[in-house]
Amino acid sequence: MAMTRKFPGPSKLLGSPFAWLFALFSVAVAVWMLLTSLKSTRAIFAEPWSLPTTPQWDNYARAWTASDFAGATLNTVILVFGTAVATIALSAPAAYALSRILTRWNSGITAFFALGLGIPSQVIILPLYVMMNELYLVDSLTGLWILYVATSMPFTVFFLTGFFGSLPKELEEAAALDGASANRTFWQIMLPLARSGIITAMILNIIQHWGETLFGLVFLQSEEKATLSLALLGFLQRMQYNGADWGGLFAGVCTVVLPVLACYIWLGRRIIEGMTLGSVK
Amino acid sequence: MTATAVRETEPAQRQPAAPAAQSSPLARGRKRLFWPFIAPALVLYVVFYILPTLATAWISLNKWAGAGPMEFAGLDNYRRLLLDPVFQGSFANTLTILFAVGGATFALSFLLTMILRDMAGRKAVRAIIFFPNIISGIVLSILWGFLFQAEGVVNQALRAFGMDDPPNWLGTENLFSVIMIGLVWVQTGFFTTILMAAVDRIPKDLYEVCDLEGANAWQRFRHVTLPLMWDVVGVCAVLWSISAIKIFEFIYAFAGAAGQLPPTKVWNTALYAYAEAFASGVPKYGSAAATGMVMLALVGVLVVLLRRLFRRDTVQF
Numbered sequence: 395m396a397m398t399r400k401f402p403g404p405s406k407l408l409g410s411p412f413a414w415l416f417a418l419f420s421v422a423v424a425v426w427m428l429l430t431s432l433k434s435t436r437a438i439f440a441e442p443w444s445l446p447t448t449p450q451w452d453n454y455a456r457a458w459t460a461s462d463f464a465g466a467t468l469n470t471v472i473l474v475f476g477t478a479v480a481t482i483a484l485s486a487p488a489a490y491a492l493s494r495i496l497t498r499w500n501s502g503i504t505a506f507f508a509l510g511l512g513i514p515s516q517v518i519i520l521p522l523y524v525m526m527n528e529l530y531l532v533d534s535l536t537g538l539w540i541l542y543v544a545t546s547m548p549f550t551v552f553f554l555t556g557f558f559g560s561l562p563k564e565l566e567e568a569a570a571l572d573g574a575s576a577n578r579t580f581w582q583i584m585l586p587l588a589r590s591g592i593i594t595a596m597i598l599n600i601i602q603h604w605g606e607t608l609f610g611l612v613f614l615q616s617e618e619k620a621t622l623s624l625a626l627l628g629f630l631q632r633m634q635y636n637g638a639d640w641g642g643l644f645a646g647v648c649t650v651v652l653p654v655l656a657c658y659i660w661l662g663r664r665i666i667e668g669m670t671l672g673s674v675k
Numbered sequence: 676m677t678a679t680a681v682r683e684t685e686p687a688q689r690q691p692a693a694p695a696a697q698s699s700p701l702a703r704g705r706k707r708l709f710w711p712f713i714a715p716a717l718v719l720y721v722v723f724y725i726l727p728t729l730a731t732a733w734i735s736l737n738k739w740a741g742a743g744p745m746e747f748a749g750l751d752n753y754r755r756l757l758l759d760p761v762f763q764g765s766f767a768n769t770l771t772i773l774f775a776v777g778g779a780t781f782a783l784s785f786l787l788t789m790i791l792r793d794m795a796g797r798k799a800v801r802a803i804i805f806f807p808n809i810i811s812g813i814v815l816s817i818l819w820g821f822l823f824q825a826e827g828v829v830n831q832a833l834r835a836f837g838m839d840d841p842p843n844w845l846g847t848e849n850l851f852s853v854i855m856i857g858l859v860w861v862q863t864g865f866f867t868t869i870l871m872a873a874v875d876r877i878p879k880d881l882y883e884v885c886d887l888e889g890a891n892a893w894q895r896f897r898h899v900t901l902p903l904m905w906d907v908v909g910v911c912a913v914l915w916s917i918s919a920i921k922i923f924e925f926i927y928a929f930a931g932a933a934g935q936l937p938p939t940k941v942w943n944t945a946l947y948a949y950a951e952a953f954a955s956g957v958p959k960y961g962s963a964a965a966t967g968m969v970m971l972a973l974v975g976v977l978v979v980l981l982r983r984l985f986r987r988d989t990v991q992f
Contacts (some may be wrong), residue, residue, distance in 0.1 A: 409789075414796075416863075417804050442827075491708065492713065494705075495712070497709050507720060512917055512975070514967070514971065515923075516944075516963075517968070517970060518724060522723065525727070544719045544724065547719055548720065551720075580708075605810065606811075607927070626813055626814070626928075658806060669808070670872060671872065673907060674907055
């Protein structure tokens with residue numbers, strides 16, 4: 395019995411505080427980010443941990459108007475939701491077919507899609523640039539939207555194939571017995587049944603593109619088309635000429651982070667499980 | 676495939692609509708939908724993913740500025756990469772991220788998994804440490820860099836503890852270490868979450884047996900936990916390799932301190948590929964493409980090696 399007691403002793407004593415410290419560090423960074431966004435640049439360095447004496451809402455006003463975070467937010471919202479909807483519209487039927495209509499092609503095509511998960515964006519970006527340039531789709535939000543949807547295919551098809559495969563077959567079979575065509579069965583039975591998986595796939599897609607940088611950086615040029623991460627980078631760049639405006643920068647950072655944080659507080663469990671569960675099963 | 680086939684025939688005995696009933700009109704109706712359902716996604720994937728990959732393989736064998744004539748160069752681009760000290764440094768950094776950051780992340784994730792296994796508040800801790808994973812790399816990089824500013828929070832804390840002359844964290848000699856620590860901070864939550872889910876599946880009575888036998892913490896981990904989650908560790912290793920090679924934003928945004936791109940000392944191959952094509956005077960598509968192919972080859976080699984390393988009969992429980 396002595397041994398049994400001995401184990402939880404030291405490991406609990408040191409373990410839990412360590413885990414909490416690790417977590418508290420992230421919380422502290424988030425809190426400090428919020429505080430900083432409401433302070434003047436002088437106060438940020440003079441008293442990094444104190445509450446702002448008078449909240450500098452002006453930081454947000456500056457970021458939103460002078461650096462046009464408002465426009466960037468609008469661009470990003472349209473782009474990201476458009477991407478999620480189109481991605482689901484294209485990949486849900488494919489995933490359904492791959493998991494439920496058995497032909498000799500299924501496992502091959504599923505593996506073929508999974509292959510894309512291992513191809514880094516840097517590998518495909520050059521030919522894509524040449525291609526989009528030929529089509530006059532460089533520096534165009536439509537062009538970026540097409541690229542986002544296309545590059546979402548591997549993960550979303552892969553994710554939804556697994557999800558459709560886990561759904562019960564009975565309802566579908568009953569619908570078929572009642573004389574519903576396969577097409578109708580998909581739209582009226584399977585899609586509503588798969589709602590939770592589809593919503594999860596959409597959320598993951600939105601989160602992934604909300605802060606996407608590489609494609610935006612390469613394919614967008616003019617300032618009025620900038621997405622949020624490009625607006626942040628632009629702000630950083632301008633600070634080198636116009637002097638440090640850390641308060642404004644952090645107001646911009648909060649503009650990017652707070653919607654994600656709200657979404658995470660609301661749907662956290664779904665996001666965590668969506669991003670990790672496939673690995674365990 | 677055989678496993679699926681066996682499962683499919685079972686309901687077929689009850690209902691004719693099951694796919695195994697090849698001849699039924701319903702099954703044929705479904706089969707007709709296969710290609711129309713798959714085609715849009717497949718075409719998009721092939722046109723925007725597979726063909727560009729093949730095109731990059733071809734570009735990597737040419738000298739090309741992105742427009743105008745291509746000049747076939749054979750393996751010249753690869754040879755030039757091998758001789759370019761900046762590429763050597765970038766490649767070394769990619770490997771350092773893969774193994775050093777990966778090693779630290781996995782060690783920390785295992786440790787946290789074991790601590791959180793039976794800790795009060797584990798769900799809250801998990802939710803918090805996972806959060807940085809869904810934040811854009813640019814934002815994380817800005818936050819992380821700002822913590823380490825000369826007058827930043829880290830140095831103020833160090834001064835408070837009596838260190839009069841804290842290091843210049845964002846100087847070229849320290850920047851890569853700062854980046855690596857930041858990557859560990861961001862990634863640990865993700866792998867801890869996956870490992871926790873794997874550990875949760877291990878039956879509790881196995882640990883009770885350990886306690887009865889008087890096994891210590893390390894023995895429990897080595898002989899019970901690790902073998903029973905081995906396959907998941909393998910998946911994590913593959914996921915890490917792929918995502919580690921792709922890391923770009925977190926390093927790129929450190930340029931904020933110094934100009935268009937961060938100092939070459941902290942580049943990895945992803946940054947090198949970007950810089951060659953889009954940020955140098957004359958675009959060097961050939962060597963950028965060759966860098967891309969090196970990254971792809973690295974992913975391929977690692978995935979094959981890891982699958983071999985982790986391939987063994989999973990313990991049934």
